[in-house]
Amino acid sequence: MTSRGANALLSRAIRMETKLKSVLEASVLEIEDVSHQHAGHAAVKGSEGETHFNVRIVSPNFDGQNxxxxxxxxxxxxxxxxxxxxxxxxxxxxxxxxVAQNK
Known part of the structure; x- marks a missing residue:
């Protein structure tokens, strides 16, 4: 099986988590699949789900970025x-x- 084929077996949320943690060095990462709230939308029809997500991410890489x-x-x-x-x-x-300032 190719690496892409093996990758396809993982849920989209797990793949997203892996990528965001490694690329952005996320110290806090919350990923919520809200695809069920969009069932019937044109972009969702014919898909296998996992199309809409809420992401909360805390990363030192965002420092100085708008x-x-x-x-x-x-x-x-x-x-x-x-x-x-x-x-x-x-x-x-x-x-x-x-995040620390808001505590």
């Missing part, structure tokens, strides 16, 4: 997923310092 750049970093890390059926992400992206 919100748009942070989101772009997440999208870049998940480019393969976006090309293979991931339709929508809701992203909360913070630095460790921002």
């Amino acid at each position: 919100l748009v750049k942070r989101h772009r970093m997440v999208y870049d890390a998940l480019a393969d997923e976006l090309q293979s059926g991931l339709h929508a992400l809701s992203i909360v992206a913070k630095t460790p310092q921002e």
Whole structure:
């Protein structure tokens, strides 16, 4: 089996977690599959699910980056997923310092 074939056996959430932790060095990562809330939408029809996710990520790599750049970093890390059926992400992206200030 090719590595892509083996990769396809893992859930999208697990693949996303692996990529975000390694590429963005996430210290906090919460991934919630909310695809069921979008059943029947045009982008979901004919798919096998796992199309819509909420992502909360804390990464030191976001330091000095504005919100748009942070989101772009997440999208870049998940480019393969976006090309293979991931339709929508809701992203909360913070630095460790921002999280510590809000405690």
